Amino acid sequence: MxxxxxxxxxxxxxADAPSTxxxxxxxxxxxxxxxxxxxxxxxxxxxxxxxxxxxxxxxxxxxxxxxxxxxxxxxxxxxxxxxxxxxxxxxxxxxxxxxxxxxxxxxxxxxxxxxxxxxxxxxxxxxxxxxxxxxxxxxxxxxxxxxxxxxxxxxxxxxxxxxxxxxxxxxxxAFPNLLANGASGIAVGMATNVPPHNLHELLDACLHLIKSPDARDETLMNFVPGPDFPTGGVLVEPREVLAEAYRTGRGSLRLRARWVREDLGRGNWQIIVTEIPYQVQKSKLIERLAELIQARKVPILADVRDESADDIRIVLEPRVRTIDPEQLMAALFRMSELEVRFGVNMNVLIDGRVPKVCSLKEVLRAFLDHRREVLLRRSAHRLDRIANRLEVLDGYIVAYLNLDRVIAIIRHEDDPKAVMIAEFGLSDVQVEAILNMRLRALRRLEEIELRAERDRLSDERAGLQALLAEESAQWAKIAEQLKEVRALFGKSAPGGMRRTEITDREDVQPVDMDAMAPREPVTVILSRMGWIRAIKGHQPLDAEVKFRDGDGPFMALHAESTDKLMLLGQNGRFYTLPAATLPGGRGLGEPLRLMIDLPNDAAVIDLFAWREGDMHLVASTAGDGFIVGAADILAQTKAGKQVLNGVALLRRRVEGDHIATIGQNRKMLVFPLSELPEMARGKGVRLQRFKDGGLSDATCLTLSVGLSWKDPAGRTRTEADLSEWLGARASAGRMAPRGFPRDNRFN
Missing domain, CATH: 3.90.199.10 (Topoisomerase II, domain 5)
Incomplete structure (x- = not known):
């Protein structure tokens, strides 16, 4: 081995061989x-x-x-x-x-x-x-x-x-420790993760497997319904998922914290978490819940307190008493380690040599086969010990029957060992036992006691020989041993009862956080250097605001604290920023690029509040664009969502029935909105044809109302008749109207 x-x-x-x-x-x-x-x-x-x-x-x-x-x-x-x-x-x-x-x-x-x-x-x-x-x-x-x-x-x-x-x-x-205590480890090219189980249930399954060696994994689940974690908790998985994990040796199980609703009287209540998932550190769980409160990701959760002593007691205090505790906990299960996934991978060594991903039955069978081998080896060892003792007892009986002669031989013979072997026919072991006996032991040489011990050992030897000769007797002995272990560590022993509850109840839908969060007006300010903040209330967008040295205003908009803010980067990606997570207006804000993964070489093109159902025109500097729906620009991660392929130039909310574009050559084109395709992602189609340069700006308008802009003096000018600039999409257009801004911008 x-x-x-x-x-x-x-x-x-x-010594004379080369060393390399x-x-x-x-x-x-x-x-x-x-x-x-x-x-x-x-x-x-x-x-x-x-x-x-x-x-x-x-x-x-x-x-x-x-x-x-x-x-x-x-x-x-x-x-x-x-x-x-x-x-x-x-x-x-x-x-x-x-x-x-x-x-x-x-x-x-x-x-x-x-x-x-x-x-x-x-x-x-x-x-x-x-x-x-x-x-x-x-x-x-x-x-x-x-x-x-x-x-x-x-x-x-x-x-x-x-x-x-x-x-x-x-x-x-003496018991299946692999499943009882579980195991985890990472090797080279493979790993293992075995969940702990209840020992009483495991031993019941072993006893059934002894009676029915061909039992299936699904049958064994009648005895082992699922893992039993030392920290308790609630296992939220249907029986079919557990059965598949036990059959294949691989799976993923959802483990949740155990909680109760504690009534405080007068309609007040709080949630008490009494058990947390296995391998979750309580201190980090508390920190995570505190972060959710601070970031206002769960606005209806007011406070979290750790009142644990020897037992677990985490107090969750709601901000709104009318909310359903089940819905609040469903939201916390999704956002924190109050619910975790335990990956099952029963990859173990069979006979200490071969790694294999085993099913529940295969692991129990490996344990039972090992117990049988242990029983056979212990029985054979005991037989050897009995044979040695019986040989010594036979020598003692001969010595007792000839005690005076034995004493005389020992006193007078020069080689008593050889004389005793020749005279009484004793073996070397028997003579050595007699010669090594102390004098005080002579009084114990009672023939009745010697023969009683010999008969008892002979009966034990016969029983062991019968055990070694018959496999059914061996399994019966193993079953007897397992029952003794079950009595010692089973349900009747301290800590032997099952701790983890197994349920397949339907998930409660989490509460709509946006609906329950307090709705407050805010003014979002983004500086030129990329620092963002949210000031309470709708302040004038041109109001004086303090910035860092060398920095200044870039964008400002009115929003609500429950809004999702959308940011378009020059790389064509849209990023989502919950307004509730923005830093307050007391300071100078925080760097925008710490909140989203916007590359340093990609400038911010637009910042606006997301509204369901809106349509948006997006265009690149090359003059390509398309219309995209609000649902298609909503990003779920900090990395954002790629929508426009190319260098983004603008984003405009779609309204009206026509689109006006103007190029760097000051030629303007007006064409119907219906000529632009609706897409979720891509390069788009050509908006206007340019001989030199590219697109400068675009806007949406209603043709019957006309096009308005502000002149350098701040006066609003309107061009009601746009027939001169009407054309098909991708046309070259005509020179802009007299008095159009020199920066080629509609707004």
């Missing part, structure tokens, strides 16, 4: 990386399906056993334990060993802790354990059950890393 797990050392070169050798780089790197990958997979990251342990955990438990740290005994310093593990079995960093041992002692990480810790071993908030010199530890009853039979040749042993000691290849494992 050792030769298969550890690659053999290369032969050392002879040549080989292709690809082969050299490939062989070395393959060795590293195999070592990581088999000796570090993946657990064994038989005892559910990785080598570091197995060595920790074995070293603690060697230190005699029994559950009923005293504690020893964790530094002593990690030092022994590192020096004798696991030549790696002591901090890694201590961290692994600390996890075995954490009741929020292990469903059935294997180490009994005394001191600070970390908490569910995510705090690290105290230094190893400050904590103490010993084994638990569960760990003792995993190692029961080590002294009875139940498993193979192999030399440790330096060949001075031996260590078990695998533990006897």
């Amino acid at each position: 050792s030769d298969e797990l550890d690659p053999p050392l290369p032969d050392l070169p002879a 050798q040549s080989e292709p780089l690809a082969r050299a790197i490939g062989e070395r990386y393959l060795s590293y990958a195999l070592s990581t997979i088999m000796n570090r990251a993946l657990p064994d399906a038989r005892d559910g342990l990785k080598p570091v955990h197995r060595r920790i438990l074995y070293a603690m056993r060697e230190l005699r740290l029994a559950p009923s005994g005293g504690f020893r310093k964790s530094a002593k334990i990690s030092g022994d593990v590192m020096g004798n079995y696991h030549p790696h960093g002591d901090s890694a060993i201590y961290d692994a041992m600390a996890r075995l002692a954490q009741p929020f990480a292990m469903r059935y802790p294997l180490v009994d810790g005394q001191g600070n071993f970390g908490n569910i908030d995510g705090d690290n354990p105290a230094a190893s010199r400050y904590t103490e530890a010993r084994l638990t009853l569960a760990a003792e059950a995993l190692m029961e039979g080590l002294a009875e040749d139940a498993v193979d042993f192999r030399p440790n890393y330096d060949g001075t000691l031996t260590e078990p290849v695998v533990l006897p494992a």
Whole structure:
């Protein structure tokens, strides 16, 4: 077994041989990386399906056993334990060993802790354990059950890393620890993530599998309905999803926090979270909920408080008492770690050699086959011990029947051993036992007692021989052992009841945050250097506002706090900014590019409030454009949404029945709006044909009303008759009307 797990050392070169050798780089790197990958997979990251342990955990438990740290005994310093593990079995960093041992002692990480810790071993908030010199530890009853039979040749042993000691290849494992406590790890090219389960349910499934070896995974789910996490929670998955995960060994499960509505009287209430999902740090969860409140992403949530002591108690205080608590929690489940996805990947080592993604049945079958092998080895070991004892007892009986002669031989003969063998026909072992007997033991040589012990051992030997000869008797014995373990760690034991609730109830639709948020007028200001803020109330857009040195006004608009603000970048992408998340007007704002992924070389083209149902004209500097709907420009991420292919020039809200365009050559064209296509994304079509230059501006208008603009003096001028500039889309157009602004802008 050792030769298969550890690659053999290369032969050392002879003294006169050259010290270097040549080989292709690809082969050299490939062989070395393959060795590293195999070592990581088999000796570090993946657990064994038989005892559910990785080598570091197995060595920790074995070293603690060697230190005699029994559950009923005293504690020893964790530094002593990690030092022994590192020096004798696991030549790696002591901090890694201590961290692994600390996890075995954490009741929020292990469903059935294997180490009994005394001191600070970390908490569910995510705090690290105290230094190893400050904590103490010993084994638990569960760990003792995993190692029961080590002294009875139940498993193979192999030399440790330096060949001075031996260590078990695998533990006897009285219960299916892999599924009971779960496992996680990342190897090279593969990973594992096994959820913890309830031990009583697992043992029930094992007993059923003994009776019906051909049972299906779906049948085993009658005994194991799903994972049972140490932190409880609610598993929100239908039976079909769980069945598929157990059948294939892969899946994704939704785990939620458990909560209750606490009535405070007079119509007031608050939500109390009593259990959080597995592997979620409470402190980070509180921080996330506080961020949601600060960013006003959940405006109806007023406050979050952590009132936890030994148990979990997170208080969520609503701002609006008329809201349904189910809807509020549904929104929080979507936005925070109150709901997480647990990925199931039951990739484990079969027989300590072959990594395989196993189903529920295959994992239980690997455990039961291992238990049968342990039973056979322990029985064979016991038979050897009985045979040796019976041989000694027969010698004692002969000595008792000839006690005076035996004493005389011992007193007077020079070689009593040879004389006794020749005279009484005893074996070497029997004579050695008689000669090594103390005088005070002679009074115990009662023939009745000797024969009673011999008869009892003979009966035990017959029973063991019958057990080894019949497979059904072996499985009956294993079932009996599993029932004993179930009585010790099952539902009747402390902490043995199921903690995680499994439900497939329908999801409640989360509350519409925009509808429940307070609607307040705001004035959004964007500076030339890209700093944005929102001032309360609708201030005059040309009002004096303070900016940073060297900065000044760029854009300003009136909006509501519940609006979604749309920003068009020069790169043709639209970005969404909730107005409620903008910094207030007390300061000078925050950089826009920290809120969205707008490249530094892409200028801001337009900023406006999104309205459902609106249509927008977008155009590029090359003179191409199209009409896009409001739903098609709404972005869901900071990266924005690509709409216009090309360098964006403008965005105009579509109204009226015609479009007017003007080029850099001051030629203007008016054509019907119906000639522009509606698209969700693309380059668009040619708006106006230019001989030189490109597009300067475009606007939407109603032909019967005409076109208006402001002259340099600020007076509004209107051109009612636009027939001179009417034409088909992509025409060249005619020179702009007399008095049209010199900057070629309609507004």
